Amino acid sequence: MKKIAMTVFLSTAMILTLPISSHAGHANHQPQESKELLYQDMLMLFLLPHIDQAVHDFYAKQLTASPVVYPYQVEVKKAERVGGSRSFHFLITLETTPVVGPHIPVGTDRLRFEIDPTLPGQVKLIQFEHLxxxxxxxRWRHMIRRPEAIR
Structure with missing residues (x-):
């Protein structure tokens, strides 16, 4: 009986002390972001107040509440430097999807901004196109001021 108990004890001890290898990756591992994405996010933070104002001005005629634009819902369609290499005058075309409530899209819009240090505030909306x-x-139609105006 002692021999069986000792064998069970030693077997259990050996099994518990064996190294356990795992090939699972880290759950919180973040892939390295690109510099392009970093610069685009910084640009969105810089332009977001101007985007919000343009969206508010357009949708104020159609909706009782102003839609929200989140930075991750803005896509840079075109960015160009005006005046050649190393000038600080830019034209940027963006597309965005403003939302109301729990991220309900109200439309898709294209905005074109001019960024120039000689402009007051350095940013000017030069075109707003409701696409x-x-x-x-x-449940959200109560927000519509004039149903025919938003189509």
Missing amino acids: KSHELPP
Whole structure:
């Protein structure tokens, strides 16, 4: 009986002390972001107040509440330097999807900004184009001022 107990004890001790290898990756590992994405995010933070104002001005005629634009819902379509190499005068074209409530899209818009240190505030909206309207769900239609205006 002592021999069996000792064998079970030693077997258990050996099994518990064996190294356990795991090939699972770190759950919190973040891939390295590109410099392009970093610069685009900084640009969005710089332009977001101007984007918000342009979106508010357009949708104020159609909706009772101003839609929200999140930086991750803005896509840079075109960026160009005006005046050649190393000038600090830019034209930037963006597309965005403003939302209301729990991220309900109200439309898709294209905005074109001029960025120039000689401008007051350095940023000027030069074009706002409403590309597409999205239909609001029935529970959110109370926000529409004039249904025909948003189409």
